[in-house]
Amino acid sequence: MADRAQPLNLSVWAGGLAAALILTLTLGTIAAVLARAEGSFALGAGDLAAIRFTLVQAVLSGVLSCVLAVPVARALARRRFVGRAVLVTLMGAPFILPVIVAVLGLVMVFGRAGWVSGALGLFGLPPVHIYGLHGVVLAHVFFNLPLATRLILQGWLSIPAERFRLAATLGMTPRDVARHLEWPMLRATLPGAFMVIFLICTTSFAVALAVGGGPRATTVELAIYQAFRFDFDLSRAAFLALIQLAISGAAALLALWVAVPQATGAGLDRTVERWDAARPGLRVLDGALIILAALFLLLPLTAIALRGLPEVLSLPAGVWQAAWRSLCVAGLSVIVTVVLALSMTLAITGLRNRALAKGIEVTGYLAVAASPLVIGTGLFLIVFPFANPADLALPVTALVNAVMALPFALRALVPAAQEVEARFGPLADSLGMTGWHRLRRLTLPRLRRPLGFAAALAGALSMGDLGVIALFADPDAGTLPLLLYRLMGSYRMDQAAGVALVLLGLSLLVFWLFDRGGRVDADL
Amino acid sequence: MLTFDKMQIVQGDFRLSADFAIDPGAHVAIMGPSGAGKSTFLAAVAGFVVPQSGRLLWRGRDLLPLPPGQRPVSMIFQDNNLFPHLSVYENAALGMRPSGRLRGGEPDRVRAALADVGLAGMETRKPATLSGGQQSRAALARMLVQDRPLVLLDEPFAALGPALRVEMIDLVKGLCTAQGATLLMVTHDPGDAARLDGALCVVDGGQVSAPAPAAAILANPPAALRAYLG
Numbered sequence: 140m141a142d143r144a145q146p147l148n149l150s151v152w153a154g155g156l157a158a159a160l161i162l163t164l165t166l167g168t169i170a171a172v173l174a175r176a177e178g179s180f181a182l183g184a185g186d187l188a189a190i191r192f193t194l195v196q197a198v199l200s201g202v203l204s205c206v207l208a209v210p211v212a213r214a215l216a217r218r219r220f221v222g223r224a225v226l227v228t229l230m231g232a233p234f235i236l237p238v239i240v241a242v243l244g245l246v247m248v249f250g251r252a253g254w255v256s257g258a259l260g261l262f263g264l265p266p267v268h269i270y271g272l273h274g275v276v277l278a279h280v281f282f283n284l285p286l287a288t289r290l291i292l293q294g295w296l297s298i299p300a301e302r303f304r305l306a307a308t309l310g311m312t313p314r315d316v317a318r319h320l321e322w323p324m325l326r327a328t329l330p331g332a333f334m335v336i337f338l339i340c341t342t343s344f345a346v347a348l349a350v351g352g353g354p355r356a357t358t359v360e361l362a363i364y365q366a367f368r369f370d371f372d373l374s375r376a377a378f379l380a381l382i383q384l385a386i387s388g389a390a391a392l393l394a395l396w397v398a399v400p401q402a403t404g405a406g407l408d409r410t411v412e413r414w415d416a417a418r419p420g421l422r423v424l425d426g427a428l429i430i431l432a433a434l435f436l437l438l439p440l441t442a443i444a445l446r447g448l449p450e451v452l453s454l455p456a457g458v459w460q461a462a463w464r465s466l467c468v469a470g471l472s473v474i475v476t477v478v479l480a481l482s483m484t485l486a487i488t489g490l491r492n493r494a495l496a497k498g499i500e501v502t503g504y505l506a507v508a509a510s511p512l513v514i515g516t517g518l519f520l521i522v523f524p525f526a527n528p529a530d531l532a533l534p535v536t537a538l539v540n541a542v543m544a545l546p547f548a549l550r551a552l553v554p555a556a557q558e559v560e561a562r563f564g565p566l567a568d569s570l571g572m573t574g575w576h577r578l579r580r581l582t583l584p585r586l587r588r589p590l591g592f593a594a595a596l597a598g599a600l601s602m603g604d605l606g607v608i609a610l611f612a613d614p615d616a617g618t619l620p621l622l623l624y625r626l627m628g629s630y631r632m633d634q635a636a637g638v639a640l641v642l643l644g645l646s647l648l649v650f651w652l653f654d655r656g657g658r659v660d661a662d663l
Numbered sequence: 664m665l666t667f668d669k670m671q672i673v674q675g676d677f678r679l680s681a682d683f684a685i686d687p688g689a690h691v692a693i694m695g696p697s698g699a700g701k702s703t704f705l706a707a708v709a710g711f712v713v714p715q716s717g718r719l720l721w722r723g724r725d726l727l728p729l730p731p732g733q734r735p736v737s738m739i740f741q742d743n744n745l746f747p748h749l750s751v752y753e754n755a756a757l758g759m760r761p762s763g764r765l766r767g768g769e770p771d772r773v774r775a776a777l778a779d780v781g782l783a784g785m786e787t788r789k790p791a792t793l794s795g796g797q798q799s800r801a802a803l804a805r806m807l808v809q810d811r812p813l814v815l816l817d818e819p820f821a822a823l824g825p826a827l828r829v830e831m832i833d834l835v836k837g838l839c840t841a842q843g844a845t846l847l848m849v850t851h852d853p854g855d856a857a858r859l860d861g862a863l864c865v866v867d868g869g870q871v872s873a874p875a876p877a878a879a880i881l882a883n884p885p886a887a888l889r890a891y892l893g
Binding site for chain 2: 563
């Protein structure tokens with residue numbers, strides 16, 4: 140393309156500045172931690188165990204999520220039933236579900252005093268244990284089975300309908316269809332699905348904090364927290380931070396390399412007509428699988444609702460103050476995410492220097508591999524000489540949450556902005572629309588939906604975040620997730636359920652408000 | 664005069680050269696096989712493609728250094744001619760000022776242009792609620808408002824039915840005649856070229872031929888065009 144009339148020169152600067160900020164926060168904070176570290180970097184037995192546990196639980200979570208997702212996705216792909224669309228949508232929800240809420244729900248269902256143990260007790264069987272490796276993996280499967288199901292379902296629906304028709308005219312059995320159509324698709328889809336889940340699980344903190352811990356179930360992230368919070372051992376925290384970065388960085392590169400499938404959610408509302416799967420036995424099997432998957436998703440939330448609802452109105456005032464603080468953190472985080480993501484997006488699409496644009500984009504995605512706890516620790520060390528970190532706990536949490544939400548915001552915004560440029564760029568150029576006018580009359584109106592979605596994600600993720608806030612918040616001036624964690628720690632389960640319900644409701648409300656704001660009146 | 668002075672476009676293996684002049688106020692159809700470079704040729708005039716060598720002059724002034732928005736050109740594309748989130752009026756108003764903020768008598772001129780193309784009373788409609796023909800009319804209204812001496816159309820009516828296409832070509836011809844604008848229209852339909860009843864340039868074999876009367880060329884097409892027309 141020709142010399143564009145320098146579209147949005149200012150935004151290129153803003154985007155560069157945003158990228159520099161991200162680099163400072165992700166890599167600069169590690170430097171800050173390293174600078175303060177003293178002594179030698181030697182891996183203790185505990186650190187090695189943390190590395191091993193991080194990898195083992197991530198592999199197990201990824202494998203189990205994918206293996207279980209295959210039959211569920213197949214059932215969803217070939218069956219039509221009332222509520223299917225709702226179920227598929229629901230499977231996108233765990234992403235915005237506060238981790239600590241889900242963990243509480245799982246404890247109520249699968250814990251020592253939970254429903255499952257209660258049922259086992261009726262038959263004289265011992266209760267199940269949720270703490271330790273199983274609990275961590277169970278929680279990760281709870282979050283990632285739906286994600287894997289959606290990714291694999293997408294793969295199923297991407298097989299052209301004609302192929303299944305051809306299979307029917309050739310008289311193929313389900314086994315033949317699996318061999319000729321489904322297995323090749325799975326071979327292409329599964330590695331990506333596994334890698335993305337593996338990556339997510341390597342940075343797990345809140346799950347490990349709540350149901351892990353101890354020498355046998357500590358992730359590297361949790362070890363960083365313990366090194367910082369309990370031992371104030373900065374060199375160990377910094378060293379673990381580098382290890383964490385290496386693990387998730389390697390996982391991110393691998394995920395990029397195997398080409399992660401995109402769960403766009405578009406087009407998941409149809410099914411594939413299957414002539415080979417009409418046998419009654421397969422119908423029953425698929426039905427049972429769908430019900431089991433739905434129960435696995437819904438039971439923990441139901442448990443919270445049943446136990447929490449009577450508590451909500453009698454919650455102490457401190458809960459509502461924490462809720463207000465959480466909303467403030469989420470609001471601030473949304474603003475920072477949107478400003479960062481938008482300026483980076485404009486720079487990425489507007490820059491003629493493609494290498495520089497790619498650099499800004501990659502920087503934005505860097506946060507996937509960065510550890511929020513390391514960023515938090517680094518910021519703590521930077522502000523420590525000037526202010527009491529506890530006073531800055533909330534803004535720092537909002538900032539770190541924004542950086543964590545940035546990759547998802549960019550995933551939504553960059554392709555949309557590129558499409559706007561491809562479709563309407565020439566017309567805007569020929570009309571001489573540049574700078575602010577182009578932004579106001581073309582780019583912003585066209586990006587309303589992805590902007591709303593990005594803001595919704597940032598808000599919900601920040602509402603539910605239990606990471607940095609645990610590092611250095613004053614326990615009595617924390618956010619709702621922190622309060623919930625402390626209630627769980629003191630086994631006040633009724634009140635915890637009430638708080639969890641409030642947190643869940645607020646997270647969904649925040650998500651809905653922003654996402655809806657982007658959709659209302661948005662012309663396609 | 665719109666003068667192509669040994670202008671040559673190079674894109675990888677693709678080369679296209681033009682060396683002729685077009686009279687002011689002429690109506691020129693541009694035809695040729697697909698992939699020959701009709702749209703690329705138009706894009707060079709509009710400023711989306713930078714020629715490798717040669718000059719492009721309008722009334723003696725070199726256009727090549729100018730960005731698209733500053734050339735004396737209004738352009739209508741194959742599709743995406745209207746911003747879907749703006750009303751018909753707002754879309755046309757962008758032709759007056761890229762900011763869309765009008766002052767003085769400008770809103771009246773926009774409304775007059777909309778009336779000229781037959782869209783009076785539809786100012787507040789969004790493009791999605793218009794028929795294909797009405798969308799073309801809205802784009803033509805913006806072209807009127809822009810009031811530039813060069814009008815470029817890149818198969819703008821390809822999606823319309825035959826009767827509607829004839830109607831739109833007549834409309835565009837009338838508008839350009841009234842404004843004294845020079846019209847360059849890419850088309851793949853000899854009927855369009857005949858209806859425009861002006862000059863015809865054939866794009867083929869890396870060359871844009873000098874404009875010649877369309878009726879004469881269509882009555883006795885050169886080999887390349889004959890092969891294309893079948």
